[in-house]
Amino acid sequence: xxxxxxxxxxxxxxxxxxxxxxxxxxxxxxxxxxxxxxxxxxxxxxxxxxxxxxxxxxxxxxxxxxxxxxxxxxxxxxxxxxxxxxxxxxxxxxxxxxxxxxxxxxxxxxxxxxxxxxxxxxxxxxxxxxxxxxxxxxxxxxxxxxxxxxxxxxxxxxxxxxxxxxxxxxxxxxxxxxxxxxxxxxxxxxxxxxxxxxxxxxxxxxxxxxxxxxxxxxxxxxxxxxxxxxxxxxxxxxxxxxxxxxxxxxxxxxxxxxxxxxxxxxxxxxxxxxxxxxxxxxxxxxxxxxxxxxxxxxxxxxxxxxxxxxx
Amino acid sequence: xxxxxxxxxxxxxxxxxxxxxxxxxxxxxxxxxxxxxxxxxxxxxxxxxxxxxxxxxxxxxxxxxxxxxxxxxxxxxxxxxxxxxxxxxxxxxxxxxxxxxxxxxxxxxxxxxxxxxxxxxxxxxxxxxxxxxxxxxxxxxxxxxxxxxxxxxxxxxxxxxxxxxxxxxxxxxxxxxxxxxxxxxxxxxxxxxxxxxxxxxxxxxxxxxxxxxxxxxxxxxxxxxxxxxxxxxxxxxxxxxxxxxxxxxxxxxxxxxxxxxxxxxxxxxxxxxxxxxxxxxxxxxxxxxxxxxxxxxxxxxxxxxxxxxxx
Numbered sequence: 001x002x003x004x005x006x007x008x009x010x011x012x013x014x015x016x017x018x019x020x021x022x023x024x025x026x027x028x029x030x031x032x033x034x035x036x037x038x039x040x041x042x043x044x045x046x047x048x049x050x051x052x053x054x055x056x057x058x059x060x061x062x063x064x065x066x067x068x069x070x071x072x073x074x075x076x077x078x079x080x081x082x083x084x085x086x087x088x089x090x091x092x093x094x095x096x097x098x099x100x101x102x103x104x105x106x107x108x109x110x111x112x113x114x115x116x117x118x119x120x121x122x123x124x125x126x127x128x129x130x131x132x133x134x135x136x137x138x139x140x141x142x143x144x145x146x147x148x149x150x151x152x153x154x155x156x157x158x159x160x161x162x163x164x165x166x167x168x169x170x171x172x173x174x175x176x177x178x179x180x181x182x183x184x185x186x187x188x189x190x191x192x193x194x195x196x197x198x199x200x201x202x203x204x205x206x207x208x209x210x211x212x213x214x215x216x217x218x219x220x221x222x223x224x225x226x227x228x229x230x231x232x233x234x235x236x237x238x239x240x241x242x243x244x245x246x247x248x249x250x251x252x253x254x255x256x257x258x259x260x261x262x263x264x265x266x267x268x269x270x271x272x273x274x275x276x277x278x279x280x281x282x283x284x285x286x287x288x289x290x291x292x293x294x295x296x297x298x299x300x301x302x303x304x305x306x307x308x309x310x311x
Numbered sequence: 312x313x314x315x316x317x318x319x320x321x322x323x324x325x326x327x328x329x330x331x332x333x334x335x336x337x338x339x340x341x342x343x344x345x346x347x348x349x350x351x352x353x354x355x356x357x358x359x360x361x362x363x364x365x366x367x368x369x370x371x372x373x374x375x376x377x378x379x380x381x382x383x384x385x386x387x388x389x390x391x392x393x394x395x396x397x398x399x400x401x402x403x404x405x406x407x408x409x410x411x412x413x414x415x416x417x418x419x420x421x422x423x424x425x426x427x428x429x430x431x432x433x434x435x436x437x438x439x440x441x442x443x444x445x446x447x448x449x450x451x452x453x454x455x456x457x458x459x460x461x462x463x464x465x466x467x468x469x470x471x472x473x474x475x476x477x478x479x480x481x482x483x484x485x486x487x488x489x490x491x492x493x494x495x496x497x498x499x500x501x502x503x504x505x506x507x508x509x510x511x512x513x514x515x516x517x518x519x520x521x522x523x524x525x526x527x528x529x530x531x532x533x534x535x536x537x538x539x540x541x542x543x544x545x546x547x548x549x550x551x552x553x554x555x556x557x558x559x560x561x562x563x564x565x566x567x568x569x570x571x572x573x574x575x576x577x578x579x580x581x582x583x584x585x586x587x588x589x590x591x592x593x594x595x596x597x598x599x600x601x602x603x604x605x606x607x608x609x610x611x612x613x614x615x616x617x618x619x620x621x622x
Binding site for chain 2: 021023042043047262268269270271302306307309311
């Protein structure tokens, strides 16, 4: 991986995404005893950073590939991101979703023009259904996190953040499938000044923490977390990047996630989803480590069901 | 009132307040069929525009007046605003609050260093208690909305908005005690280019609508609205300004307020209080009037009790 690949990726996608604002808060700085810079990907198109990777992955396809469409399996933000990215580029998107996915998520995908294919709620059934579309329609499969073009796209949020604040000592992201933290780690390596990339991960889905410890990709034993965007697994493309460039992964409890989320809502007056709060929860948990340091925090998204809040 | 007074007011307070961002949203523009510019006073210090007027009013006091402190009666955002403004300026703040005020609001005032004096939950009791402090402590009474220095301070949000977007056709604000819409109307008059100031007001507390109709200050018959910041009455200082400079007041139902609030939360990923949503609800209600126009919306504040949401 070379620096130029990230630079080219950013040039490629920049007209299709928002350059999201960076918010600061004196009160949050006092609470964390550090200078925090919140990169608001909750304000990104479709409400999450996933738009970046989705656009980049489609833009890397050839004209003839694009004509046949793209396919992914996701019940979360990547389903919406790929749908909207494809719509913006005039490409057909097939989205494999478990039949059990909430209606609100199905409606969002449809709203962005994605065609939903329902399957049994298992990983095997999802993969099989996506494979079928690849074969029958000739559509290009785009993985939500274990795809180098997706990873590079997600890394552009960190590029923007470091362009605004070049001397960050740390950048925290949540860790789910590994696309965001992988891309962030590459960006921090190429564009930061000794900037440490740290991950926040729920104890209830701590595959990344355990994978780094054991040196091989571990599975989630449970995924019983409110941070529904972080239930997914690391993959063989992003794991080596994370191993090489991520400083540390800090695990947090469900209670710590909810406290962090409520603080962001109440003090910053912005809506973030539980997954976003995981990165901030990791800072709060270890805050004696960062006294006076400059810390970037990637607020990954803001798609929540307002009728199901944890407070 | 002269233009220079607003300019001087802004110079006086600008180092004590945030210049709040203006957000736009393609989806909200589509919904409203107009170009909307949301002035985010929910990101203002203490979470509402009231900080502007409170700072200005205290800064207009003499040194010897400041030494004796300030007093107001409020159970809402002005109580917090005057407390924080006073704290920032090293001035003592006495806040008369009804004994029935929620503990969370009392705690917020205490957190900003205000001294709370509880009274019976009637207007007469509040005024009497405030008068007592004026007499016994020599404190200067500052009315939450019917005070020209408060009105000018509140008008600076509109000044900033028009500096960013000089050619707005309309600016919408919620209407409560009349401080915000009064100040906004003055700013739009002096700094706008034929900019119409419009008010949104709940049917359940429609004193401003009826006062403009009758030509004299009317009382609220009911104040049974979710927009708790708008239960207050117009006063003799802001009413003539509103009569002279406000184009129209549009009344909205409680259901319309909740729909507007939910749209702002879900689409813009920001937290606004119900009072803020009243201005946007008024736009949605009359949206056939503004096709293709540029509309500023003052999102007045973001202080909500997350455990008591209407959705």
